[in-house]
Amino acid sequence: MASSRVTAPALRFAPTALLIVLEAWVAWDLVSIADRRWAAGLSVLFAVNLAAMALARMARRRWPRWIGLVALGSTYVVAHSFALGIQLTAALAFLSLMIVQVEIRILAERFAPLFVDTLSPIQRKQISGALLRALFRLAVAAILSVGLPLLAADLATAGVFPVTTIPTALLLSAGLVAVVLMVALLPTLERRDRGKA
Amino acid sequence: MRTPLSSGLAAASLGLLLLGLAARTWQIVLLALPPIIVLAIGSIAPPARPRLAVVRSLSRERTDSGHDVDVELLVRNEGASLDLVEIADVLPRELVVVRGTHHAVVSLEEGGSLRLAYTIRPAVKGDFVLGPVRARSFDPLALGSQDAVVDLRSPLVVAPPMEDLRRATLQPRRTRPWFGQVPSRRIGAGTDFWGVREYVAGDEVRRINWKASARLEGLFTNEYEGERSGDVVLVVDARRDSFVGTEADNPIEHAVRAALAIADRVLAAKNRVGLIVQREVIDWVPLAFGRKQLYRILDHLVHVKPGGDWRFSHAGLVLSRFFPRDCLIVLITPLQDRDALGAVVGLAALGYDVAILSPSSLEIERRLRADAGVDTMAYQILAMERANLVTQLRRVAQVVDWDPATPLALALRRMGTWPRPA
Numbered sequence: 004m005a006s007s008r009v010t011a012p013a014l015r016f017a018p019t020a021l022l023i024v025l026e027a028w029v030a031w032d033l034v035s036i037a038d039r040r041w042a043a044g045l046s047v048l049f050a051v052n053l054a055a056m057a058l059a060r061m062a063r064r065r066w067p068r069w070i071g072l073v074a075l076g077s078t079y080v081v082a083h084s085f086a087l088g089i090q091l092t093a094a095l096a097f098l099s100l101m102i103v104q105v106e107i108r109i110l111a112e113r114f115a116p117l118f119v120d121t122l123s124p125i126q127r128k129q130i131s132g133a134l135l136r137a138l139f140r141l142a143v144a145a146i147l148s149v150g151l152p153l154l155a156a157d158l159a160t161a162g163v164f165p166v167t168t169i170p171t172a173l174l175l176s177a178g179l180v181a182v183v184l185m186v187a188l189l190p191t192l193e194r195r196d197r198g199k200a
Numbered sequence: 201m202r203t204p205l206s207s208g209l210a211a212a213s214l215g216l217l218l219l220g221l222a223a224r225t226w227q228i229v230l231l232a233l234p235p236i237i238v239l240a241i242g243s244i245a246p247p248a249r250p251r252l253a254v255v256r257s258l259s260r261e262r263t264d265s266g267h268d269v270d271v272e273l274l275v276r277n278e279g280a281s282l283d284l285v286e287i288a289d290v291l292p293r294e295l296v297v298v299r300g301t302h303h304a305v306v307s308l309e310e311g312g313s314l315r316l317a318y319t320i321r322p323a324v325k326g327d328f329v330l331g332p333v334r335a336r337s338f339d340p341l342a343l344g345s346q347d348a349v350v351d352l353r354s355p356l357v358v359a360p361p362m363e364d365l366r367r368a369t370l371q372p373r374r375t376r377p378w379f380g381q382v383p384s385r386r387i388g389a390g391t392d393f394w395g396v397r398e399y400v401a402g403d404e405v406r407r408i409n410w411k412a413s414a415r416l417e418g419l420f421t422n423e424y425e426g427e428r429s430g431d432v433v434l435v436v437d438a439r440r441d442s443f444v445g446t447e448a449d450n451p452i453e454h455a456v457r458a459a460l461a462i463a464d465r466v467l468a469a470k471n472r473v474g475l476i477v478q479r480e481v482i483d484w485v486p487l488a489f490g491r492k493q494l495y496r497i498l499d500h501l502v503h504v505k506p507g508g509d510w511r512f513s514h515a516g517l518v519l520s521r522f523f524p525r526d527c528l529i530v531l532i533t534p535l536q537d538r539d540a541l542g543a544v545v546g547l548a549a550l551g552y553d554v555a556i557l558s559p560s561s562l563e564i565e566r567r568l569r570a571d572a573g574v575d576t577m578a579y580q581i582l583a584m585e586r587a588n589l590v591t592q593l594r595r596v597a598q599v600v601d602w603d604p605a606t607p608l609a610l611a612l613r614r615m616g617t618w619p620r621p622a
Contacts, residue, residue: 069208076212080228084219089227098234105205106238109342113284113305129307133283137340144241144341148234156230178236180214 014134018108022056025100029079032087041086048078076101091156095149103145110137206242206343209235242343250308250335250348251279256289258330262357265322268298269356271330273316277308284338287314292328294447295320295356323448325360325456327502329353359498360453363461368612370465372430372528373553380429380470388426395423429471431487431527434459434497435515436504438479441536443506444561445568451534454559454604456501458532461608462557463497474523475500478515480507484522513543520550528553531597534561535589544597554597557611562586563603 033049036042055071058064079097083089114134213235220228252275259270273289289302300318308314322328331353337346371382379389387394396412399419412420436459438452445451463473467490474487475497485496512533519529529552533540547554562582569575586601593599602611 065204069204080216080219080231084223084225084228089225089231091227091230094227094231095234098231102209102234102238106341109205113338113342126306129309129312130284133307133340136283140241140340144238147241148237151237152230152233155233156227159226 014107014111014114018104018111021100021104021107025075025097025104026053026056028097029075029082032079032082036082036086038086041082045078045082045086048074048081052078072101072105092149092153095152099145099148102148103141106141110134110141202344203339203342206239209239209343213239238341239343242339242341246344247337247339247346248280248282249346250277250282250285250337252276252287252333252335252348252350253278254333254350254352256330256333256352256354258354258356261355262359263322264359264361265325266361268319268321270317270319271302273302273318273333274313275308275316275333275335276313277310279310281310281312282308282337283340286336286338287316288334289316289318289330290332290334291320291330292326294324294326295322295328295330322356322358324453325358325502326505328356328358330356357502359502360457360460362464363457363608365461365465365609365612368465368609370432370462370612371469372432372466372471374526374528375428375430376472376526378429378470379427381427382430382469382471383425383427386426386428387423388428390424390427392425393422394425396420397423429469429489431472431474431524432462432466433474433476433487433519433523433527433529434463435476435519435529435531435533436478436501437512437515437531437533438477438504438506439508439510439512440506441509442534442561444534444536445564449564449567449604450506451536451559451561451564451604452504452506454602455532455534455557456504458557458559458602458608460498460501462530462532464494467491467494473497474527476515476518477501477504478508478510478512479504482508482510482514482518484518486522487524487527511543512537512539513546516543516547516550519547519552525551526553528555531556532559534559535586535593536561538589541589541592544593548596556593556597556599557602557608558590558599559602559604560586563605567605 029049029052033042033045036045052071052074055067055074059068059071076098079094083094114130213232216228216235217232220226220230220232254276255274257272263269271289275287277285284305285308286305287303291297291302298319298321300316302316302318304314304316306314331351333350333352335348335350337348339345375382383390383392396409397420399408399413399421403421407422409420409422436452436455438455442451442455447453459475463475466473470489472487472489473493475485477483477500483500485493485500488496515531529547531540531544531554533556535556535558544554544556562579566575566579590599590601600611602608
């Protein structure tokens with residue numbers, strides 16, 4: 004019996020579709036840069052991204068995909084930071100779309116081929132439920148990752164929260180460092196606990 | 201366990217923050233927030249560590265290589281509900297899954313269970329262990345995972361395939377006082393006619409030679425050649441140098457197969473058989489009769505793996521200390537080094553009766569390589585060197601140059617009675 008497939012075709016093709024949207028977005032931005040030097044430099048970065056993505060597809064390796072995504076994000080951020088100017092809503096949408104693309108690709112890979120030959124209807128239902136829960140969390144994360152910074156920007160521009168001061172920047176940096184440390188150290192602490200147990 | 205995605209998000213966030221601060225642009229600083237938000241949402245409900253109870257059952261715990269073994273794995277989730285969990289029964293790479301799967305990605309509710317059924321086929325002999333069972337529970341946002349290992353191990357002993365040597369005549373030349381099936385050149389209980397002597401009171405009537413009695417006007421009795429048993433010691437060369445080829449097709453695997461077949465055949469003919477294996481260590485099985493001895497030898501042969509850098513002549517030390525002089529020594533070696541010649545001459549000089557069965561590493565290597573002009577030339581040179589060595593060895597021992605692609609019985613049958621009577 005053929006192996007069961009739980010993933011809907013839409014989920015299987017969503018990562019590619021999202022990637023095409025992101026590539027087209029950045030290409031459109033590059034076309035609209037008036038300064039030729041910036042346009043030429045960023046075109047090289049964009050070409051690196053395209054080459055890495057093509058390599059990732061052909062060689063079925065992870066590292067070219069990561070290089071491609073970093074090059075794509077860098078092209079967008081640098082283009083808007085130094086040549087086009089930043090439109091906050093569009094930039095947040097772009098960044099969230101990138102994260103969603105990566106997450107959906109991982110979900111599609113994970114749920115696509117289930118390695119059991121036959122799945123009982125109950126197991127099929129459980130897996131579909133797990134997929135729906137994952138997609139729901141992803142949707143919530145995407146909405147919040149656009150909404151919360153916009154809210155923060157609104158508060159800042161309204162003068163409620165002094166964004167441009169040094170203490171605010173330091174506070175944000177400290178918060179970020181704390182999160183990064185947490186992400187980096189948690190596995191080590193867990194391993195120690197396991198060793199003691 | 202942290203995934204590369206969570207590290208990537210943290211790095212992106214840090215990079216955007218530093219860029220924003222360097223460029224003094226608050227919009228870029230705000231762009232550092234989306235990755236952090238995704239990380240934060242991911243950490244709200246991390247994946248639960250799998251707590252599984254696993255039972256594995258095998259259709260048999262001892263088998264021959266090439267024979268299928270059915271395995272059933274019952275997994276029960278004794279912990280929290282697992283949205284997506286990957287379960288894998290770790291198998292040694294020598295065991296090939298031919299039906300079913302030992303790997304599944306499923307959802308397991310609290311108390312839920314999963315049954316994995318699969319069939320494995322061992323390609324080579326050995327003492328294998330199935331397990332442990334590994335489980336990995338995934339985070340829905342792919343930011344982390346939790347691993348668990350269930351230390352459930354099931355041994356599986358795989359014996360080498362048994363060759364049929366019923367038609368090959370294998371027997372020691374020198375005999376011992378015990379009854380057996382080897383003609384002893386002494387008068388005794390047997391079936392081969394030896395001579396005629398005068399009748400003595402007490403002789404069996406059925407042994408009287410009536411024709412001779414009528415001709416010579418007196419009673420004469422037939423005498424027969426006694427059949428005794430002998431001793432055979434198998435010496436298997438499993439040194440690292442002897443390993444040429446693949447895991448399933450190499451001189452050591454074929455030597456083990458041949459040793460088992462010869463032991464079975466010689467023991468069935470009521471002889472005593474002993475074994476010496478030259479591997480990481482030199483181990484041996486003392487001479488003994490019977491079916492139990494075959495299993496003892498089999499247990500030793502199952503564990504044979506290439507190893508050790510001994511000189512071939514070291515086996516002679518064990519032979520001279522633990523085995524009698526009048527036994528037949530069957531050396532099973534690919535003759536990879538010229539040290540074999542000196543060792544065999546030394547054994548013959550000590551009075552041992554030596555026979556050599558040599559699985560040809562040259563033929564194994566030739567099958568592995570594509571036909572090319574240079575290879576053909578190299579093969580011819582090496583074949584000539586090997587033929588020279590075999591010719592030199594034939595002065596002191598009988599040698600069977602065996603291409604393992606052909607059945608062992610055929611190679612032995614070509615030699616007639618092996619080893620030849622003196």
